[in-house]
Amino acid sequence: MTTQKFFARTVAMVATTVLVTGAASISKSWAEPQPGPKQLVDQVWQILDRNYVDGSFNQQDWKAVRQDYVGRSYSSKKQAYVAIQQMVAKLGDRYTEFFEPQAYNALNTEISGNLSGVGLELAANGKTKALTVVAPIEKSPAASAGILPADVITKINGRSTQGMNINDAVKQIKGVAGTQVVLTILRGKQNLTFKLTRANITINPVSSRTEMTEFGKIGYIRLPEFTQTAPAEMNRAILALEKQQVKGYVLDLRSDPGGLLDASLKIASMWMEQTPIVSLVNRQAVKERYETDGRSLTNKPLVVLVDGGSASASEILAGALQDNGRATLVGTRTFGKGLVQAVQPLGDGSAIKLTIAKYYTPKGRDINHIGITPDIVVGLTDDQKKNLVQKRQVATAADPQYAKALSSLGQLLRAKAATPRQPGKTLETLVR
Structure with missing residues (x-):
């Protein structure tokens, strides 16, 4: 299976979204140089006609929409851009939008962090x-x-x-x-x-440290965003903590709005053996499944922190870890973004982003507008939230969610200690 790149940003940190990017993701035929205004409008209509997830087009007579907008006269690209925005708005989908060239350039810049x-x-x-x-x-x-x-x-x-x-x-x-x-x-x-x-x-994708607790040394990893460099940094963090012989891990995904799904898939593979991660279902009900590569870096107990700011790629990772019984989730319900968008570049430097599929967790859960409920719910007051964000008290003694994560990890470690040891991978095997 070819791994496709996804990310969870729109320009200027706007909406939490999972995206497929690149001209090849839908059709290479539209990546032609400098279409005229009317041609540009028609290209966008046809891309939506072929790929938009809702075959009813928000109960619109989509062919009549084409006749209306393609039948007009356009004297400039600016007029075409306005018409495209009006046409897209008829879908009533906040995640489907048109980017003028400057906005699309900014979008590409943000993918790299x-x-x-x-x-x-x-x-x-x-x-x-x-x-x-x-x-x-x-x-x-x-x-x-x-x-x-x-x-x-x-x-x-x-x-x-x-x-x-x-x-x-x-x-x-x-x-x-x-x-x-x-x-x-x-x-x-x-x-x-x-x-x-x-x-x-x-954006510094990964930070990590060790902490001594009553049940031994644990590893804490903070992932604020799934950027292009996040998988390599996560790999280094886990291996470094393994060398320090930590007993278990706390992975902090709070206020992580997502990022590249490619990064989410790679990071999921670091925590789980061969197992499903996510499924995508398009308008034709065609399902595409993604699985880990079967080469996890650790099988030690794991607790994951999530909240209402954990979205998109964060929810894909958290949902996979929860559904597969690999981790205990602690915190509050996640954002709830279960739609997939594709970005299609156009010949004049603009682009159309459109919803093309829904995604489901390994157990088939549709989390759109619902989110993922943690195994252990720990809420915060507004003052506690402010202290965590503004005073940077994340993962300290003043952080109630982190404190609960530590106690939950302790329970997992005690349960593991009471279970007969099974042969597993050594660090030397992992490095090879």
Whole structure:
């Protein structure tokens, strides 16, 4: 099976999404140089016609839509872009959108983890359509200011976000490093104002350390995002902790909005032997299954921390670990993003992102709009959330979820100690 690349970003940290990227993911025929305005509109219509997950096209007469938009006269690419955005909006799908060339370039830049702005993952609430924070990025201006998951952005520089398209919101929030943006936040019934200075943001995919506990040395690994370098860094972290003879692990996926699915698949393989990870189902009900490569780096007890900011690729990994009985999940219910999008580049440098499939956990769970419920639920107060994000008290004695993860890991270790030892891989075998 060919491994395809997925990632969970739209431009400027907008919506948590799993994506297939690359012209070959749908059709190479549209990757032609500089189509005219009318041709561009027709290309987008045909890509949606062939690949969009909902065959009813949101109960639209899709052929009539083509006649309407392709039948118009266009004197510029800008007019075509507006028409495409109107056509896409008819699908009523917040995850299907059109990127003009500049926005698509920014999207490609973000895949590699090079970000600029205030560091927010945003999504439109599925019910209220409110502009909602999925998670602030670690050490970003938004995190340092104390913006939290589930905060609702009601104003941007004094302008109401009610009815605002998420791409329009992003354009207003983004900007040159050093400039400022003012966000008005609704948190519960409290209105808050944050004046943020935009910055260039570097994502450090993996950090790790050891900690001595009453049941021995354990390894803690923090994964804030599934970037291109995350698998290699995770590999190094696990092997380094194995050399230090840790007894078990805590993997922290809280406020991890996702990233490359390719990275998620590789990281899943580091924790599990041959086993299913995820299944994708398209409009024709064709199912594509992904499995681990059967070369795990460790079989030691594992506890995974998740919360409402754990989304997309994070949910794929957490769901696979939970369904296969490989890990205990601790925290709060995850974001709930079970749709797959494809990005199709177009000849003029623009691109169309469209929903092409749903994904399911190994046990066939559809987590879209539902999320994954941890095995052990541990909630946090707003003050605790703020301390974790703003004061960087993650994985300390002041972190109730981490404390519960440690106690849960202790239970797993005691249960393992009471079980007769089975032959397993040595570190030398793994390195070879």
